[in-house]
Amino acid sequence: MLQRILVADDDQSIRRLLQKIVEREGFEVDTAADGSEAIASLQERDYAVILLDLMMPHVNGFEVIEYLKKNPQSLKPVVLVISAYTDQRFRDVDPDIVAGVIRKPFEVSDLASIVRLCVTGFEEHVLRASGDDWDSAGAPN
Numbered sequence: 001m002l003q004r005i006l007v008a009d010d011d012q013s014i015r016r017l018l019q020k021i022v023e024r025e026g027f028e029v030d031t032a033a034d035g036s037e038a039i040a041s042l043q044e045r046d047y048a049v050i051l052l053d054l055m056m057p058h059v060n061g062f063e064v065i066e067y068l069k070k071n072p073q074s075l076k077p078v079v080l081v082i083s084a085y086t087d088q089r090f091r092d093v094d095p096d097i098v099a100g101v102i103r104k105p106f107e108v109s110d111l112a113s114i115v116r117l118c119v120t121g122f123e124e125h126v127l128r129a130s131g132d133d134w135d136s137a138g139a140p141n
Helices: 012-024 035-044 061-070 088-092 108-120
Strands: 004-008 028-032 049-053 078-083 098-103
Touching: 004 012, 004 035, 012 028, 012 049, 012 108, 028 035, 035 061, 049 061, 049 108, 061 078, 078 108, 098 108
Parallel strands: 004 028, 004 049, 049 078, 078 098
Antiparallel strands: none
8 A cells, every 4th residue: 555645745744743743643745935846746757645734835736736646646536725815716626536625724643644544545536625615626716
């Protein structure tokens, strides 16, 4: 079973926190400080879960999502967007690629549980942000 996680966030403290959370769950983790590093990692290996910040320099999270859409992995990863933004930008996130949105600030224990569930499996790989309104296709309204 693939148990490698990619953490892509330009904030070093958030990136380190996410790395520690994932490592404590017993998974291998790679980190990227921006979207170009994330894409380079995606070109090298497959991931079970991708924790992706949307607002990064050089190449942003939306561009990483577009890369994943055009270059599907051999095993489809569960992509979770982690962001402090609550604006309409999430309407542009492709629900065929992104399984869910985790808002900053997040609870460490909640995030650990979500990552564990994503890696160890459940039938439907769709996670929804609490309090969000979703349509029947699983896309944010």
